[in-house]
Amino acid sequence: MISSAEIVIIGGGISGCSTAYNLAKKGVKNIAVIEKSYITSGSTGRCGAGVRMQWGTEMNCKLAKKSIEFYENANDVLEYDGDVEFKQEGYLLIASTDKEMDQFHENVKIQNKLGIPSKILTLDEAKEIVPYLNTDILTGASYCGKDGFLNPFLTTDAFYRAAKRLGVEFYTYTQVLDIKVENGRVKSVITNKGEISTNIVVNAAGGYSKVISDMVNSELPVYSERHQILVTEPVEAMQAPMVMSFSLNLYCQQTPHGSFMMGRGDNREPRDLRITSSWEFLEQMAKTITEVLPPIGKLRLIRQWAGLYNMTPDKQPIYGKVNEVEGFYLAVGFSGHGFMFGPLTGVIISEMILEEEPTIDASMLNINRFKEGNLILEPSVV
């Protein structure tokens, strides 16, 4: 293991790999990424991997739009030998109350203003896109054909390989145990395989972000929460878009392989780091999906898993420096949508570290917004 680095990035998920890639592309040498398990072992490898521009806050819309533009060309830009499997066949957001439809109207207005090609659909129009949708329980829908999803393993692998080619050192199965601070500055990162002295540390530890921030005594207003997914046996292609509902609490997509992947949240989840699977989830998920998309009830379940959402009070990420320590940067708190922001996360954090002109001004996502009460709540999350 190297004994010193220009920048140490903690976490080998989409955020850490994208940040490493962007920094290296800008010419930074001597970057180390430390991952306690394998690349994508955290939330990134456990996520629904959906990418959508249909958000309720301008900031989320902008981050998602730029990231999706990146994903459209990811194979080329990252010079990837494989294929990140971007299936760009839309997100169909379905509403079950009038209030929710009002929200959709407001969201679509913001989205259209930013150049996002989303639109409000009648129930008949929604049925043209997903014919077996049970519209009896719905009030309307919104749709954006440019949304979609990717394979999270291959996407992260593409960033990882590109970063590696640019000279980034990756240390997998290496756990960060502590971070040394001297005179208010980051000094070194202590791992179970050795110590690396550095002036700059990026916390991209996903569900473990608070554990890492605690190491430098920096207060982080986030908590982690388990979210589960199940996957069915494959069948021939029958559903183009991701179907998602906030009020009915579900998202469901058919992967290119033919299997259906679906998930939902549960507000009774304890706020801890567990990622065990539960039968309650299977029961609730199966009930919900057979009501909304009845034919899917005929499919057999193949497996289930869980991962962590790293939640902030306004459900938007935290980017940037902290007040307590110099040289310590945050790329955390993605609140269940950090995969889709991945490409921009790397751009934003690299620009902040190198003090460059920002591609998107994300300064409002700094950590002080919580103390100052400048919260803009994202209304549209599962």
Add this chain to the structure above:
Amino acid sequence: MRIDKHPILDFKRGKKIKFTFNGQEIEGYEGESIAAALHASGVKVLGESILKHRPRGFYCAIGNCSSCLMVVDGMPNVKTCITELKEGMVVETQKGKGKIV
């Protein structure tokens, strides 16, 4: 071929019943699995592999391997080795991953 005598298992043969395989009428016995009835009637190829379309037949016979998936009464992906034969069943070779809508 059907096993009539077995050292530890007792086969009680049910009554003769009729079903169809790709439109052709076949006889089997009540109490057997679909795959057993097909096998005894000389049907060895139950399906095909998805990528290379190679023949697939009776393999694990205990519902674990998915080698015997067929379309039964319109439902795809039925494990015929553990699904009991019923009078009048419509059994068909499955092409591809199956359609449910």
